[in-house]
Amino acid sequence: MSGNAETALAVRRFLDRLGLPGLVDVHTHFMPGRVMEKVWDYFDAVGPLTGTEWPITYRHEEDERVALLRAFGVRAFTSMLYPHKPAMAAWLNSWAADFAARTPDCLHTATFFPEVGAARYVRRAVDGGARVFKAHVQVGGYDPNDDRLEPVWGLLAEAAVPVVVHCGSGPAPGEHTGPAPIARLLARHPRLPLVVAHMGMPEYTDFLDLAERYPEVRLDTTMVFTDFAERLSGFPAGALGRLAALRDRILLGTDFPNIPYPYEHQLRALERLGLGDDWLRAVCHDNAARLFRLPPPATV
Template identity: 75%
Template sequence: MDVKEHRTAYVNSAAPDARCAPESADEAGAPGAEAPEVRRFWGRLGLPGLVDVHTHFMPERVLHKVWEYFDGQGPLTGGLEWPITYRETEAQRTARLGAFGVRAFTSMLYPHKPGMARWLNGWAADFARRTPGCLHTATLHPEPDVGAYVREAVEAGARVFKSHVQVGAYDPADARLEQAWGVLTEARIPVVMHCGSGPAPGRYTGPEPVSRLLARHPKLPLVVAHMGMPEYEEFLHLAERYDQVRLDTTMAFTDFTEGFMPFPRRALPRLAALGDRILLGSDFPNTPYPYVHQLHALERLGLGDEWLRAVCHDNAADLFGL
């Protein structure tokens, strides 16, 4: 069975763990239906809620284009069948996160070409102002004015940046980004970067371009999205080498991802040792499974409640001063 067949089989069948089985359409449409299970998860750990560093909010017409791309099984999705679990209005999605007890989240957005980032940053600043719990998010792309608009976003209160090397098709070590990385390093603002080669490789994905970036900016607060899948161990190595490198859990360890880009069991001790630099990420609303499955996937790693408390709340709370 090839990768695409495996994913189709997953989507069309119940997950092996009944706790992680997708809800019905009716249940998924009710904001409160999944919420009690999510709240039980963090309540059992004695947490005040969750902090999710990888959630997507963007202008509605842009988000709908993203959903259309997933629906069409475009090449950047690896050609996988990828139903969007939370295909809802912006108000419904923010209400759902509130019902889950997500006390802080991001509005990850990204340009696929030059000339978009400044406009997206303006939208994101407005979204953060009108949305309780949203960490003001901004983005960037290698272009002549990137240094200027990154500084503008920082001065406007941006608290986290999104860099999407795969979609943007750019080298993170591109010389045009030098000033921007310097501004973010000086301001100590984290950058969540999709730089791993999953679910499909890009021209500049993988650890090598990021290694070149960190050689020049070793104190850049970098959050490697998706645990760097599938180059998990290489990105763990960068976190071990650079004390400002973190990784987010987005889609890692789930049944969906384990079927085609499994996390190596031999690396679990390294994951445990880096427990203070692993952050909860979900990819909400764009996941092909319920939100709670990401939490259960972390729990079943067996790394203990202290590790879960740090990953699901405390590490990000410390990073963002919550």
């Protein structure tokens, strides 16, 4: 049996044990081909933000990656993509809209950058059916409180469209990473539905504070608790009780395909926390299904 087949079987057993119809993964990456290749080149070169060997487990063509997620029992996923410079986001949004149109199990994803016209193309994406946005403060190198983004945040808060934001200082701090800029943003937009990527690694407790303060703040599990991430920045054991209390606002994320281990490892890492099957059901499916108003799965 191939490694992918073994992973598919392991994930299916996990789902069967929990009685789940599938997974909802809010943090998966699909991008235009040449953009994805540049991302992989960066990981291959042990880029300065990672500083460690990072083999890409699922370096496949786009169609095969989609097929793998389906084989792994993922019933809904995202196409997290993000610009690193101006005049790039609108083009990425056009690609993502086309990808979502031909990939019905992908939640239509969009992005933005602090630039003139950002509110205009974000409005166009929302009107076109975008269901989730990605903001990458670290790679983009921008302050989320940039004045050019103020109408964007207001628009997304009013439309109640979630934004997955990489704002923690892992794997390396940036000028605008960390909890303080996000705290300032939320003070102005307390109803903004933010999903903090990687649970805010490594400032886990600070982002837990924000989630406890603001009911529309959620945390995704991307790479957290895996053996790989624990070596880089371990989650504080004393905060596990807070995760249990926030059960309804923790969402499964994996970083597929850009992960240095099999997909199932993220699920096993969550399972071994010992927070219980109800917690796993909520995190791996129910919370995101409710957030994105997914229809009940078809029955045979």
